[in-house]
Amino acid sequence: MAFINGLKCRECGREYSAEPLNVCEFCFGPLEVVYDYATISEVVSQDSIAKGPLSIWRYKDLLPAQGDDPVDIMAGYTPLIKAKGLGKQLGLNNLYIKNDSVNPSFSFKDRVVSVAATKALEFGYETIACASTGNLACSVAAHCARAGVRAVVFIPSNLERGKIVGAAIYNPILVSVDGTYDQVNRLCSELADDYPWAFVNINMRPYYAEGSKTLGYEVAEQLDWRLPDHVVVPSASGAMFTKIWKGFNELACLGLLDGVESSSFGVDQNTVHHPAVKTKMHMQQAEGCSPIATAWSNKQSQVIPVQPDSLAKSLAIGNPADGIYAIKVIEKSEGSAYAVPESEIVNGIKLLAETEGIFTETAGGVTVSGLKKLAESGAIKSDELTVVYITGNGLKTIEAVEEVVDPLDIKPSMRSFEEMFQGAK
Amino acid sequence: MGKQRVKFTFEETLVKEPVIYELGRKFKIVTNIRRAEVGETLGWVVLELDGEESEIQSGLEWVSSTGVRVDPLGGDVIDG
Numbered sequence: 431m432a433f434i435n436g437l438k439c440r441e442c443g444r445e446y447s448a449e450p451l452n453v454c455e456f457c458f459g460p461l462e463v464v465y466d467y468a469t470i471s472e473v474v475s476q477d478s479i480a481k482g483p484l485s486i487w488r489y490k491d492l493l494p495a496q497g498d499d500p501v502d503i504m505a506g507y508t509p510l511i512k513a514k515g516l517g518k519q520l521g522l523n524n525l526y527i528k529n530d531s532v533n534p535s536f537s538f539k540d541r542v543v544s545v546a547a548t549k550a551l552e553f554g555y556e557t558i559a560c561a562s563t564g565n566l567a568c569s570v571a572a573h574c575a576r577a578g579v580r581a582v583v584f585i586p587s588n589l590e591r592g593k594i595v596g597a598a599i600y601n602p603i604l605v606s607v608d609g610t611y612d613q614v615n616r617l618c619s620e621l622a623d624d625y626p627w628a629f630v631n632i633n634m635r636p637y638y639a640e641g642s643k644t645l646g647y648e649v650a651e652q653l654d655w656r657l658p659d660h661v662v663v664p665s666a667s668g669a670m671f672t673k674i675w676k677g678f679n680e681l682a683c684l685g686l687l688d689g690v691e692s693s694s695f696g697v698d699q700n701t702v703h704h705p706a707v708k709t710k711m712h713m714q715q716a717e718g719c720s721p722i723a724t725a726w727s728n729k730q731s732q733v734i735p736v737q738p739d740s741l742a743k744s745l746a747i748g749n750p751a752d753g754i755y756a757i758k759v760i761e762k763s764e765g766s767a768y769a770v771p772e773s774e775i776v777n778g779i780k781l782l783a784e785t786e787g788i789f790t791e792t793a794g795g796v797t798v799s800g801l802k803k804l805a806e807s808g809a810i811k812s813d814e815l816t817v818v819y820i821t822g823n824g825l826k827t828i829e830a831v832e833e834v835v836d837p838l839d840i841k842p843s844m845r846s847f848e849e850m851f852q853g854a855k
Numbered sequence: 856m857g858k859q860r861v862k863f864t865f866e867e868t869l870v871k872e873p874v875i876y877e878l879g880r881k882f883k884i885v886t887n888i889r890r891a892e893v894g895e896t897l898g899w900v901v902l903e904l905d906g907e908e909s910e911i912q913s914g915l916e917w918v919s920s921t922g923v924r925v926d927p928l929g930g931d932v933i934d935g
Contacts, residue, residue, distance in 0.1 A: 441890065458860055458889045458901045458928055539934075566934040586933070611933065612925075616915075619927035620859065632932055667930055732897055735864055735924055744935025749862075751930025793935070 646677025668756030
């Protein structure tokens, strides 16, 4: 069973029972899950987690859906790798990569969709839907195939076919919408109101977003229940960024970190900051779609929406739902936000590939370039424990780096090979 | 008849314009503001629109034409 009491508005505090609902009926503020931490603290421990499956469901007591028979394609428990090569390049001796590009559908979306799909089935839905330009569509379609329920995936009509093959292979109903980015957005919001479907990031959003907490739990567990000094995270809506932070603070409050006593969650579970959590949260966005980083650097009280125009399509959310909450996390953690120049994205992809053997998508290029900037500026000191999150696989955005294919052209003779090879050395 | 929940964002040059008042006058739409913040350089309003679907669509197109940004409630739903 899930140890939750219901939902609560982040703005006015009104409470609701656990329903497929994402917006407060009174003030239209976003809703968040309210947990029964008193019961959770009685059942969860480092040992109980260690006995769980090697997926996000090892943390089932901390997730808002029942974990006994989840929709699970084995998302999560991805490698945390000591990054000696990249660390040497950047002058960081204690750098780790959380490689979430090896999830079953090759992005971190499997974490959130696994939770949303499990909750959708709990609610009795027979159709799960989303609007996506790539990773989310793949993950929703894959989880629906696993669960044996219908998937409906909306895509903009101008989306390159190659981007959607990874979703289409699971045989969802693909709906290509002939409209602008804004029109597709608006249509899907209206559909979520009118159709009895579980839209993972609309009416299921409070549950869906919680899946990203596992990115925080796993890093702590893989570091022997310690937290890093810094984390470097790509960001689109800001949800994953805020949930990693929430995950760290939950572990601290529940006494699951080594040497940290359990403590109260206070009056608001979603804004709790345990004093033992000293991790600095660094957000990376691409310059072509950086509304949160811009708001943070300009000290704006609100995030001004933008029209996305970035190579990093998986980070291209112009109106980020959790933007303002992400800024609060940056402030509390004494972290930072940076808009990575578009021209640096491909360099970041290449740097990670050439130093660590990991091929990431454009979002990862943003993250690695942002990490480089943090190292060069001295914001991260050489011996500080740092984790950089790589959230998607490079095979999803091959077109961004096609230029690297530059073979030595030879004739089929030893002489031709040796001439060219000598020159290349 | 239908209802739609939206967010309007006003940049500095539009903060003082009575766009919501004009929306209710020009179109057969009832506007119901639920939450807002208006500063000197930026304003946003979260509201519900009640009316015929075609009126709401025409009304939102007119609002966009004034330069006010119109977004679905809860941020963008197209995800990467």
